Amino acid sequence: xxxxxxxxxxxxxxxxxxxxxxxxxxxxxxxxxxxxxxxxxxxxxxxxxxxxxxxxxxxxxxxxxxxxxxxxxxxxxxxxxxxxxxxxxxxxxxxxxxxxxxxxxxxxxxxxxxxxxxxxxxxxxxxxxxxxxxxxxxxxxxxxxxxxxxxxxxxxxxxxxxxxxxxxxxxxxxxxxxxxxxxxxxxxxxxxxxxxxxxxxxxxxxxxxxxxxxxxxxxxxxxxxxxxxxxxxxxxxxxxxxxxxxxxxxxxxxxxxxxxxxxxxxxxxxxxxxxxxxxxxxxxxxxxxxxxxxxxxxxxxxxxxxxxxxxxxxxxxxxxxxxxxxxxxxxxxxxxxxxxxxxxxxxxxxxxxxxxxxxxxxxxxxxxxxxxxxx
Ligand SMILES: Cc1ncc(C[n+]2csc(CCOP(=O)(O)OP(=O)(O)O)c2C)c(N)n1
Numbered sequence: 473x474x475x476x477x478x479x480x481x482x483x484x485x486x487x488x489x490x491x492x493x494x495x496x497x498x499x500x501x502x503x504x505x506x507x508x509x510x511x512x513x514x515x516x517x518x519x520x521x522x523x524x525x526x527x528x529x530x531x532x533x534x535x536x537x538x539x540x541x542x543x544x545x546x547x548x549x550x551x552x553x554x555x556x557x558x559x560x561x562x563x564x565x566x567x568x569x570x571x572x573x574x575x576x577x578x579x580x581x582x583x584x585x586x587x588x589x590x591x592x593x594x595x596x597x598x599x600x601x602x603x604x605x606x607x608x609x610x611x612x613x614x615x616x617x618x619x620x621x622x623x624x625x626x627x628x629x630x631x632x633x634x635x636x637x638x639x640x641x642x643x644x645x646x647x648x649x650x651x652x653x654x655x656x657x658x659x660x661x662x663x664x665x666x667x668x669x670x671x672x673x674x675x676x677x678x679x680x681x682x683x684x685x686x687x688x689x690x691x692x693x694x695x696x697x698x699x700x701x702x703x704x705x706x707x708x709x710x711x712x713x714x715x716x717x718x719x720x721x722x723x724x725x726x727x728x729x730x731x732x733x734x735x736x737x738x739x740x741x742x743x744x745x746x747x748x749x750x751x752x753x754x755x756x757x758x759x760x761x762x763x764x765x766x767x768x769x770x771x772x773x774x775x776x777x778x779x780x781x782x783x784x785x786x787x788x789x790x791x792x793x794x795x796x797x798x799x800x801x802x803x804x805x806x807x808x809x810x811x812x813x814x815x816x817x818x819x820x821x822x823x824x825x826x827x828x829x830x831x832x833x834x835x836x837x838x839x840x841x842x843x844x845x846x847x
Pocket of ligand 1: 565633635
């Protein structure tokens with residue numbers, strides 16, 4: 473008798489909104505028109521922001537920037553399922569996540585200009601800065617969720633990682649811990665098809681990334697990540713489970729990185745053009761627009777108004793970003809250690825001397841005071 477192995481099990485895949493804008497009524501979550509319009513606006517705004525950020529980088533006004541285009545639903549919708557007091561930890565590609573959490577994008581621009589003021593969140597915020605090292609945040613998020621569980625707050629921690637990152641040991645450790653301790657955590661694998669130039673099919677032999685969840689005793693679900701309604705349904709149900717003490721969920725959102733890995737990459741060197749063209753037909757924004765139009769909630773006039781407002785908003789954020797006074801270089805030493813190690817004390821003192829005495833006296837007086845905590 474052949475053995476029944478895990479490989480014969482099938483992961484559930486959730487799709488609600490078809491690329492031509494029709495929603496499956498049986499699966500459609502209850503969403504107000506206001507919330508659907510909010511999703512659409514966020515997605516449109518974040519795409520326009522992405523386009524501007526790329527231009528700024530090309531003009532030498534921004535550092536290396538990771539593109540979001542194509543992944544707007546996966547990024548802008550999950551934050552709408554959370555309370556402000558929940559924890560969110562995105563990856564470097566998570567500008568859309570922060571925007572939907574209410575971050576002022578001037579700070580995201582500062583961050584991508586290499587300015588540490590871009591890493592500071594308002595007091596009381598429970599969001600953490602983009603994780604640039606791939607995967608290291610995943611165990612930290614298990615720790616955050618564990619804290620909420622121990623404190624019995626009902627709080628939830630939600631995080632993201634890419635398809636490439638899902639191959640790292642960090643995810644194994646995080647999910648083992650989260651599953652074993654039934655933590656209130658939601659892990660989203662943002663499968664955008666590529667880890668720089670490595671395609672998903674060369675990343676892992678498993679048929680889906682969602683099925684990895686089974687090994688950790690938690691539900692795993694694959695979702696059309698370009699379908700705002702499916703993402704909302706999957707994440708809000710996972711958040712509800714987490715709040716009720718029923719443990720973590722792993723959600724694989726299948727989406728597509730329509731642009732380059734970052735502004736330092738050229739996807740044209742490795743990505744088949746036909747693949748990109750096929751995914752353009754599944755664009756998360758145009759399919760939501762088609763839905764809104766079919767419900768008479770959207771038209772060309774509203775689209776133009778939103779585009780005009782968005783351009784003005786971005787102009788304002790860019791202006792605010794470029795008007796920040798230059799930071800004091802001494803800030804680089806702050807906020808890293810509870811007790812500063814000797815070599816950093818020496819290096820900071822040396823830099824202070826350079827700035828003050830070696831032709832830098834003027835520089836130091838022009839700079840704002842050093843900020844942050846240097847113990
Ligand atoms: C610990 C670590 N190793 C290597 C890198 C270099 N690196 C940056 S992005 C990346 C690929 C990540 O791909 P994926 O997880 O699919 O996320 P995506 O960029 O597609 O959003 C790598 C290897 C890094 N940032 N951190």
